[in-house]
Amino acid sequence: MVxxxxxxxxxxxxxxxxxxxxxxxxxxxxATVPLPTAADLDGLLDATHRVDLQRVEVTFDLFPTxxxxxxxxxxxxxxxxxxxxxxxxxxxxxxGAEVALTLNGEALDPQSESDVRxxxxxxxxxxxxxxxxxxxxxxTHRLEASHVLSLTDAFGRFxxxxxxxxxxxxxxxxxxxxxxxxxxxxxxxxxVHDAEPYVCVGSGxxxxxxxxxxxxxxxxxxxxxxxxxVMFFLAPAADVVLAERRVRGVDVRVVASLGGAxxxxxxxxxxxxxxxxxxxxxxxxxxRGLSIVLTETGGGMEYYGGTITSxxxxxxxxxxxxxxCSTVAKTYRDSWWDEAINMWYELSMDPAFPVIPPxxxxxxxxxxxxxxxxxxxxxxxxxxxxxxxVAREVGGREPMVVFLRHLHQRRLFDxxxxxxxxxxxxxxxxxxxxxxxxxxxxxxxxxxxxxxSSRAWLHRVDMTPSETVRRLYGQ
Ligand SMILES: [Zn+2]
Numbered sequence: 001m002v003x004x005x006x007x008x009x010x011x012x013x014x015x016x017x018x019x020x021x022x023x024x025x026x027x028x029x030x031a032t033v034p035l036p037t038a039a040d041l042d043g044l045l046d047a048t049h050r051v052d053l054q055r056v057e058v059t060f061d062l063f064p065t066x067x068x069x070x071x072x073x074x075x076x077x078x079x080x081x082x083x084x085x086x087x088x089x090x091x092x093x094x095x096g097a098e099v100a101l102t103l104n105g106e107a108l109d110p111q112s113e114s115d116v117r118x119x120x121x122x123x124x125x126x127x128x129x130x131x132x133x134x135x136x137x138x139x140t141h142r143l144e145a146s147h148v149l150s151l152t153d154a155f156g157r158f159x160x161x162x163x164x165x166x167x168x169x170x171x172x173x174x175x176x177x178x179x180x181x182x183x184x185x186x187x188x189x190x191x192v193h194d195a196e197p198y199v200c201v202g203s204g205x206x207x208x209x210x211x212x213x214x215x216x217x218x219x220x221x222x223x224x225x226x227x228x229x230v231m232f233f234l235a236p237a238a239d240v241v242l243a244e245r246r247v248r249g250v251d252v253r254v255v256a257s258l259g260g261a262x263x264x265x266x267x268x269x270x271x272x273x274x275x276x277x278x279x280x281x282x283x284x285x286x287x288r289g290l291s292i293v294l295t296e297t298g299g300g301m302e303y304y305g306g307t308i309t310s311x312x313x314x315x316x317x318x319x320x321x322x323x324x325c326s327t328v329a330k331t332y333r334d335s336w337w338d339e340a341i342n343m344w345y346e347l348s349m350d351p352a353f354p355v356i357p358p359x360x361x362x363x364x365x366x367x368x369x370x371x372x373x374x375x376x377x378x379x380x381x382x383x384x385x386x387x388x389x390v391a392r393e394v395g396g397r398e399p400m401v402v403f404l405r406h407l408h409q410r411r412l413f414d415x416x417x418x419x420x421x422x423x424x425x426x427x428x429x430x431x432x433x434x435x436x437x438x439x440x441x442x443x444x445x446x447x448x449x450x451x452x453s454s455r456a457w458l459h460r461v462d463m464t465p466s467e468t469v470r471r472l473y474g475q
Contacts, residue, residue, distance in 0.1 A: 030094075030118035030127045041370055041417070043082075045331070048121050048128075048371045049177050050087040051077040053184035054140060056227065058174045062234065064156045064194045069149040073174040076142045084134045089171035089178045092147045093129045094118060102144040103131055123369040125167055126178055145175050154473045155465060156196070157235035159293070159308070162228050162301055165459050167332055167373025169228025176227040178373060181330045181415035183224035190217045190234055199242050201253050201291040202232035203304040221304060222287065224413065229325050231303030233293045239469050243267070248274045251289030260466030261294040265311050273315050277322065280345075281405045285326040285412065290318065298462030313458055316342060327408045330415040333368040335375045336441070337421055340383030341404060343455075347384050348397050355389040356382060356440060365418050366442030380455040386440055393431040403428050 036047035209216035243263035300309025302320030391400035
């Protein structure tokens with residue numbers, strides 16, 4: 001969900017590694033398996049995701065001079081209704097040998113198909129790790145994993161690099177489920193083994209810890225959130241500027257590249273934007289405020305209580321704190337609506353912003369299965385015009401904003417689908433968009449054109465640090 005003026009999700013057509021700053025281990029190809037048949041959407045999601053995450057705990061030991069990160073994690077979960085064989089999403093499992101796995105205290109051999117099988121459901125685009133054990137319903141189970149990541153870029157930083165347009169979340173770092181409706185409390189511990197001082201910001205409550213001979217922080221989301229919305233960023237203190245300020249009642253931390261984008265400009269934008277959003281949509285929904293990692297160019301990516309973004313995309317990313325990070329789509333394909341609402345809010349300030357033509361047809365939602373990762377970038381253009389058509393019928397921009405405030409407060413952390421959005425519109429205003437949504441969003445089988453949207457820049461995070469920092473590293 002990057003956009004610029006608004007926006008930013010990130011999407012480029014070029015194939016990218018699992019995470020731009022992290023080496024991809026292994027090459028074992030997963031087996032492709034048919035999508036399970038299910039009577040309804042929840043049944044399909046249960047059959048493909050199988051587990052209900054309870055907690056995700058991860059410890060990252062960062063060794064900057066060795067360019068590596070040792071990762072240990074414990075993921076606790078219950079089985080979903082009718083399911084017994086667990087699945088997690090975990091990119092490093094493709095590497096096999098470097099990964100150690102333990103389920104409920106039993107060591108598993110990631111190299112053995114009698115313990116672990118890599119599979120990919122047709123249409124999903126997401127690798128799954130199926131553990132070859134039958135687990136009891138009702139009980140809480142615990143999967144522990146350890147592995148080593150190699151840092152590939154020249155700089156000393158280590159951060160999340162989620163790309164929701166491509167559908168890449170934090171499963172590149174630790175076992176989880178890369179699914180918007182799957183909410184879990186996350187507790188991440190960062191331990192930097194280096195004499196050089198570091199800074200750390202991220203989602204939720206980030207506190208420095210006490211540990212001998214190591215710099216430590218604990219990040220606690222304190223509530224259940226979608227795993228791909230968890231953000232963190234660590235960097236050598238000498239490479240960044242960290243500024244903290246209370247802006248209109250919201251605690252804001254800004255980290256920017258030394259000699260690069262100005263935290264003061266970020267605060268200046270927020271000084272008017274946060275009050276506007278509060279007035280339009282209600283109180284800022286992030287309990288611990290906002291952490292911003294400012295980049296030099298490009299777009300941004302929103303996370304729970306944080307964003308990695310350029311100044312240009314900042315307003316768009318902060319809007320996502322309401323729509324995207326706390327009013328949450330049920331599946332990836334449904335997340336067109338948080339982008340569309342975000343873009344609409346900006347674009348509809350121009351009264352001439354056009355509605356979608358009545359004869360429009362697309363497969364923005366319907367051309368993707370409910371388990372396909374990523375979403376259709378037509379959300380930014382045609383999607384915003386669909387929301388404009390809704391606004392027109394609800395009575396105009398002002399009543400539409402009232403509806404969005406109502407919807408945000410009613411469905412906070414209660415993921416919902418596109419047709420549930422139509423139902424909410426009908427319940428609020430009487431306007432019935434079910435048939436039109438079917439035609440506008442489900443009537444075609446073609447997937448988004450690969451061509452560039454004029455807003456494509458919003459979708460790309462460019463982590464390249466300032467020239468000052470690049471020089472420090474001889475880059
Ligand atoms: Zn966005």
